[in-house]
Amino acid sequence: MDHAETVTFGGSGLDRVAELRGDAQAIDYARSQGLTRTIVLWRGKPLVRAGELDRLVRLPLEHPALADATLPPILLGREESGILVFATDISGWEPAGPEAESLGAFVDQSEQRHPDLEDAVFAELRRIMTRLTPRDAELAATAKALAGWQESHRFCARCGAESEMILSGWQRSCPACNAQHFPRTDPVVIMLITHGNRTLLGRSHGWPEGMYSCLAGFIEPGETLEAAVRREVWEEAGIRVGRVRYLASQPWAFPSSLMLGAQGEALNTEIVIDPSEIEEAIWVTREELLQAWTGDNPRLLPARKGAIAHFLLHNWLADKVD
Known part of the structure; x- marks a missing residue:
């Protein structure tokens, strides 16, 4: 199909900067120059602008809300502006009163608002995916997939030891048996x-x-x-x-x-x-x-x-x- 890449989550042309994965020096330099931002996930739900739910919120890596991060930032790619975009999972944060009846429903209509994040909410990706730009949709899908893989593959499938996140979130390495594990699709x-x-x-x-x-x-x-x-x-x-x-x-x-x-x-x-x-x-x-x-x-x-x-x-x- 000539227009195949117009499908949701496809076609944004994100530069995934594979050459920078694990390059701490290059990432630290970008951070020192103000050329880094992160999108945020909570239990798989991306942080978006409240109200319209049509735009991912991008935060500085030093933002206080990220103190609840369960993983180091995962490098997603570089935007045309030169900004490196990461994903940070703060699933360790416990909201004051999530709508329990909506969580896990066929369509999760609940929204969670972090006290340090004004005018932003966490919303289920399937609910909002058609509202996002192609770039934001690709970033959100990539972040959700990688964060989910990191959380569910903490232990080595070969020997059972806890593995370590490397290459800016795109690989896990087992210190016990040296097995290398890669994101699953x-x-x-x-x-x-x-x-x-x-x-x-x-x-x-x-x-x-x-x-x-x-x-x-x-x-x-x-x-x-x-x-x-x-x-x-x-x-x-x-x-x-x-x-x-x-x-x-x-x-x-x-x-x-x-x-x-x-x-x-x-x-x-x-x-x-x-x-x-x-x-x-x-x-x-x-x-x-x-x-x-x-x-x-x-x-x-x-x-x-x-x-x-x-x-x-x-x-x-x-x-x-x-």
Whole structure:
């Protein structure tokens, strides 16, 4: 797709300055010249401007709110202004009264406000991702993925000893057995399966009523993208898939996936679901999907804006998949 990189979390052109990772002297110099800022995370939620929730807040690395940091700053990249941007995780901070009923919900509507940060709140990334600029969206997704990996991979998978963060957050090194560990990304296929004027949609157990999306699943070891598309669609819905082609990708830091969007041509139409995989699968016409997009389909909600499923379905509706 010619416009593949317009998907949310893609296409900002961030300079990730791999050559500066672990270069303490260069980072210290940038810091002394006022050329460093950090975005802030709390339990995976980025700090954004209150009210509109449309802009990441960038703080000096010396800001007092960062005293609750659970990790050293992680270097994300360098902006066109020359500023090095870091991510700081302050999940050790305990807010006075988080909205417990919203935390962990399908859509977390809660906002947390740090006493040292005026006019800023922590907000769930899936809730605000379409409000952010492409640059802020890429920074937030990268920060969330790296902070999550650092928190969940503290101990060496080879010997069990606690490892150390190195290379400005892009690697962990085990002092006991010298094993080196790198950030994890799990490849996932997500499929726009079509048959004439219809596309195949499914829903997982526990989703809100009326919510459907493209089928998706993890790529297995030793498997190609095309084979994964055919296997997942057959396992989940009993549909055989012929021609498969890659369309677009999206980093999806919930917690650590790379979504690989593909189109597949269905060879049959009779649906036989695996109830352990999905709750339901249905064929939807372009006309029915358009009604969902405009809010006029009583049984079908549009896919979540910002997710690659919405991107693929929107372009299929507009006949812009090629």
